[in-house]
Amino acid sequence: MIRTERLRKVYFPPRSKPVEGVKNATFSVEPGEIFGLLGPNGAGKTTLLRMLGTIIVPTSGYCWIAGVRTDQNPDAVRQHIGFLSGNTKLYGRLTAREELRYFGDLHGLPKDRIRQRTEELAEILGMGEFIDRRCDTLSTGQSQKVSIARVLLHDPEVLILDEPTTGLDIMTCQTILSFIRNAKHYGRSILFSTHYMTEAEILCDRLAFIYSGEILATGTKESLYEKTDTTNLTDAFVRLVNAANTVPS
Amino acid sequence: MKMRTVRAIFFKELMVMLRDKRTLVAMIGIPVVLYPVLLVVTSQVALMHISHVEESTSRIAIKAGQDPTVAHWIDALPRMKLVSMEKPEAALLDGEVDAVVVVKQRAEEVLERGGSLLIVIQYDSTVPQSREAAHRLSEGLRTTQTRLLEDRLAKAGITLDFVTPLKLQEMNVAPAARIVGTLLAAMLPMIMVLMVGIGAFYPAVDLTAGEKERGTFETLLSTPATKFEIVCGKFLTVFCISMLTGLLNLASMAMTFIFHLSDLLTRLQVGPEKAPVQFPLGTALLMTLLLIPLALFVSALMMSVAVLARTFKEAQNYVTPFFLLITIPAGLAGMPGLELNSVLQFVPIVNIGLLFRDLLTDRAKLEAVFSVLLSTSAFALLALVCATWLFQREDVILSEEKGVPLTLRRSRIAPRGEPTVGMAMTLYTLILLLIFYVGVYAQSKHMLGGLLITEWLVIALPTVALLWYLRVDLLSALHLRAFRIDGALATAVIALSWLVLAFQLGLWHSNVLPMPEDMAKQYLQLIHLEDTSLVVLLAVIAVSPAICEEILFRGAILSGLEKRLPAWLLIPVVGLLFGAFHLSIYRVLLTGLTGMVLTYVVWRTRSLWNGILLHCLFNASAVLMASERLPEKLLTGLRNLSAAQAGLPWWLIGLAASAMSAGIGYLHLRFPDPNRGPSE
Numbered sequence: 001m002i003r004t005e006r007l008r009k010v011y012f013p014p015r016s017k018p019v020e021g022v023k024n025a026t027f028s029v030e031p032g033e034i035f036g037l038l039g040p041n042g043a044g045k046t047t048l049l050r051m052l053g054t055i056i057v058p059t060s061g062y063c064w065i066a067g068v069r070t071d072q073n074p075d076a077v078r079q080h081i082g083f084l085s086g087n088t089k090l091y092g093r094l095t096a097r098e099e100l101r102y103f104g105d106l107h108g109l110p111k112d113r114i115r116q117r118t119e120e121l122a123e124i125l126g127m128g129e130f131i132d133r134r135c136d137t138l139s140t141g142q143s144q145k146v147s148i149a150r151v152l153l154h155d156p157e158v159l160i161l162d163e164p165t166t167g168l169d170i171m172t173c174q175t176i177l178s179f180i181r182n183a184k185h186y187g188r189s190i191l192f193s194t195h196y197m198t199e200a201e202i203l204c205d206r207l208a209f210i211y212s213g214e215i216l217a218t219g220t221k222e223s224l225y226e227k228t229d230t231t232n233l234t235d236a237f238v239r240l241v242n243a244a245n246t247v248p249s
Numbered sequence: 250m251k252m253r254t255v256r257a258i259f260f261k262e263l264m265v266m267l268r269d270k271r272t273l274v275a276m277i278g279i280p281v282v283l284y285p286v287l288l289v290v291t292s293q294v295a296l297m298h299i300s301h302v303e304e305s306t307s308r309i310a311i312k313a314g315q316d317p318t319v320a321h322w323i324d325a326l327p328r329m330k331l332v333s334m335e336k337p338e339a340a341l342l343d344g345e346v347d348a349v350v351v352v353k354q355r356a357e358e359v360l361e362r363g364g365s366l367l368i369v370i371q372y373d374s375t376v377p378q379s380r381e382a383a384h385r386l387s388e389g390l391r392t393t394q395t396r397l398l399e400d401r402l403a404k405a406g407i408t409l410d411f412v413t414p415l416k417l418q419e420m421n422v423a424p425a426a427r428i429v430g431t432l433l434a435a436m437l438p439m440i441m442v443l444m445v446g447i448g449a450f451y452p453a454v455d456l457t458a459g460e461k462e463r464g465t466f467e468t469l470l471s472t473p474a475t476k477f478e479i480v481c482g483k484f485l486t487v488f489c490i491s492m493l494t495g496l497l498n499l500a501s502m503a504m505t506f507i508f509h510l511s512d513l514l515t516r517l518q519v520g521p522e523k524a525p526v527q528f529p530l531g532t533a534l535l536m537t538l539l540l541i542p543l544a545l546f547v548s549a550l551m552m553s554v555a556v557l558a559r560t561f562k563e564a565q566n567y568v569t570p571f572f573l574l575i576t577i578p579a580g581l582a583g584m585p586g587l588e589l590n591s592v593l594q595f596v597p598i599v600n601i602g603l604l605f606r607d608l609l610t611d612r613a614k615l616e617a618v619f620s621v622l623l624s625t626s627a628f629a630l631l632a633l634v635c636a637t638w639l640f641q642r643e644d645v646i647l648s649e650e651k652g653v654p655l656t657l658r659r660s661r662i663a664p665r666g667e668p669t670v671g672m673a674m675t676l677y678t679l680i681l682l683l684i685f686y687v688g689v690y691a692q693s694k695h696m697l698g699g700l701l702i703t704e705w706l707v708i709a710l711p712t713v714a715l716l717w718y719l720r721v722d723l724l725s726a727l728h729l730r731a732f733r734i735d736g737a738l739a740t741a742v743i744a745l746s747w748l749v750l751a752f753q754l755g756l757w758h759s760n761v762l763p764m765p766e767d768m769a770k771q772y773l774q775l776i777h778l779e780d781t782s783l784v785v786l787l788a789v790i791a792v793s794p795a796i797c798e799e800i801l802f803r804g805a806i807l808s809g810l811e812k813r814l815p816a817w818l819l820i821p822v823v824g825l826l827f828g829a830f831h832l833s834i835y836r837v838l839l840t841g842l843t844g845m846v847l848t849y850v851v852w853r854t855r856s857l858w859n860g861i862l863l864h865c866l867f868n869a870s871a872v873l874m875a876s877e878r879l880p881e882k883l884l885t886g887l888r889n890l891s892a893a894q895a896g897l898p899w900w901l902i903g904l905a906a907s908a909m910s911a912g913i914g915y916l917h918l919r920f921p922d923p924n925r926g927p928s929e
Contacts, residue, residue: 012644055470056643075475083471089464093265105257106472150468 001189002029007061009047021047023213029189036204037193044213045193049162053083066157082151085162092136096146107154121149141172161192197233209237216240254474258482266452275447280498284505306330307382310337310346318356326389347382348372434609438602442579445544446572448494452487453551458564480640487548495540532608542625543601549632556639594620595685597628619834631678634671664720673809676715683707697789709797712805727804728857740850740859743912744866747846749905756896764835790872795865802827803851803860823848853916
């Protein structure tokens with residue numbers, strides 16, 4: 001469902017040396033699988049996810065989403081993706097309902113389908129009381145629910161979620177995590193980045209550790225514990241980072 | 250491009266903009282309220298002031314010693330009051346009197362002996378009441394003077410008419426409509442440009458930098474909408490709001506002037522009679538038509554500037570100086586004496602301003618309207634292409650760095666097989682403008698040399714250079730790889746038969762829309778350069794345009810557009826671009842049709858060589874026929890053929906048409922459909 005091959009992104013900041021944001025990332029996510037991307041801030045998680053979401057173009061390497069290569073037909077790829085990140089905010093001057101109608105239109109959904117999906121999602125996510133309020137009056141949790149509804153509206157096969165629970169209260173967090181589990185149940189491929197190790201521990205089928213643009217290790221949590229001789233993800237991560245720093249790649 | 254997506258973006262952006270008070274104020278509030286209030290207030294104040302001055306009594310102080318004669322004269326004048334002052338000059342400066350009359354001689358005595366009495370009227374030109382007093386005094390004393398003169402002449406037995414052989418009277422006969430037109434023409438262009446700018450300003454900033462700042466751009470980019478669709482939707486919104494603002498201003502201003510200005514003019518006694526002021530419908534329609542490219546240009550440019558910023562505030566800082574910059578040329582249009590000449594027709598904004606003025610004063614020419622529309626549309630297109638290009642760049646759209654986030658290094662550009670639509674259109678507009686600034690000037694200095702410079706340095710060089718810089722594969726983009734001898738033969742047949750058809754079309758065309766004489770003469774002069782050898786003439790007029798223009802049109806532009814447009818649209822579009830390129834409304838049709846023939850041939854055969862061949866044959870025949878250097882017999886034959894007003898005989902036209910169909914049919918059957926690709 002998601003497959004990447006030696007994906008690389010180099011930035012050219014003005015008046016300084018090129019920066020390698022992501023170095024040769026190769027991994028895959030199957031249908032019905034939750035794949036966690038773990039790493040500290042600035043590790044390259046967002047850059048990697050943006051490449052998969054075709055928001056930016058890789059410097060080299062390829063990725064396939066639902067069998068379509070992103071550099072060949074990026075517009076078709078986005079039809080199969082639900083993309084959520086800290087940078088995908090809502091239009092403050094639209095109501096939640098208008099927001100969903102707009103994004104439904106952009107995905108080419110028929111009008112009735114948009115209406116029907118909006119009702120369904122409002123019901124499941126408990127958005128009934130604020131669905132006709134302008135988004136700039138919503139709380140962080142309410143906004144995140146609307147964003148989740150936006151991502152799920154067109155029923156995409158692939159979900160790319162960049163730190164979807166950051167800054168949320170416990171209850172909203174739970175709603176969103178249960179949604180991710182539910183999506184897995186329906187056979188979606190979910191790529192999900194976080195820096196909360198516990199969240200990843202509970203949720204993910206497989207994981208990748210990313211640190212300064214490089215994927216240090218990929219596998220199930222058990223295989224990662226075994227590989228690093230640890231018992232939790234935090235220790236495993238720290239050990240891998242230390243190893244990477246002592247042996248310059 | 251999916252129309253549904255563009256429509257969805259457009260309506261959503263429009264709704265979002267209309268939910269913002271700032272847009273509403275700029276778009277509707279200002280025009281609807283500003284003009285009536287401005288006009289009513291200024292006119293009321295002016296009228297009040299004038300009537301106040303006119304109805305007041307002037308206070309006059311006299312310095313005339315003991316002689317009362319002058320005081321009597323002044324006292325007899327209407328609305329005059331004599332006051333006595335210790336120091337009249339000081340009182341005048343303090344505003345205690347309106348004028349001071351100084352008489353140093355004894356009036357009685359001077360008049361008695363038939364002398365001339367000097368009367369000095371002192372006044373303060375900075376005070377309206379004082380000016381009015383001085384005016385009244387001179388007018389009044391002039392009547393007294395005439396009376397005294399008549400008395401003296403009567404004593405000598407001479408009539409007044411005898412010493413005034415001429416009587417002069419000035420009378421203003423300008424119709425009120427023209428007075429209004431002139432008044433409007435001085436203000437309207439500037440106001441319209443300003444208003445279109447104000448209309449575009451806020452949406453341009455809000456929909457680009459504002460969206461980046463609010464963090465919704467990435468949301469939009471994560472949908473299946475393409476960048477091009479996003480730019481189109483946003484651009485349409487900015488354009489619509491800018492256009493609406495312009496139209497509302499135009500309407501509000503027209504209404505205000507129609508209802509209030511004639512009244513004001515009569516009261517100010519500017520016009521000779523109270524005539525209803527009209528805003529001719531045709532003028533209003535033409536102005537609306539001109540507003541379209543102006544709004545397109547300003548909107549696209551403002552969007553391009555604003556998208557470079559990361560935040561709303563930063564964008565305001567970028568766009569404000571740009572906004573001030575466009576008001577300077579708009580202001581120029583209000584300058585008296587500036588004419589819409591052939592150079593200014595191509596200076597953006599100035600040209601629209603001057604044309605607005607000429608339309609309002611009924612002096613605009615069709616040719617100028619065409620040039621201004623064409624050049625402003627060209628600039629608008631260039632600006633739009635620029636905006637689209639900027640939106641394609643992730644370093645601009647997702648800029649997280651400070652400052653203007655652009656690099657222009659060639660190595661950062663991905664190589665490609667053919668140019669994009671944007672590249673093709675940029676090239677077209679760029680070269681159109683270059684021709685105007687460099688080409689026309691060079692040709693006015695030296696005809697043949699200028700033509701050579703235009704073709705090679707203005708058309709061919711920039712095309713090849715830009716394609717190279719953008720890392721486009723030159724051989725494939727310019728269709729230089731394929732060549733088949735049968736294709737070339739068919740092309741030659743098409744060329745010769747089209748020549749006959751074009752000749753006949755030209756005759757019909759000149760009956761419907763005859764070319765102005767001096768223009769026709771200029772064209773003829775070019776081919777009739779007696780002292781130039783035929784070889785040079787053919788090289789400059791036939792060979793070099795064939796190569797250079799084909800590189801641009803059937804090379805870069807065709808390959809840029811051919812994947813985006815279906816054939817039935819592609820061929821007329823490239824043809825018409827070629828036609829418009831000749832910068833003359835009298836040549837658009839014929840050159841456009843020739844362009845379509847050329848486009849079809851190159852598109853079908855995938856070979857620019859055929860285009861060059863056809864173009865060259867066509868131009869060369871025109872040179873040979875016009876320069877009368879063909880064998881005498883052939884020339885006489887041709888002359889006899891075209892002697893009749895109706896033109897060529899029908900059998901020849903029929904023959905040419907069949908030959909042309911045969912040539913095109915051959916290409917159609919023997920060359921694969923380019924849309925199907927080489928494998929099929």
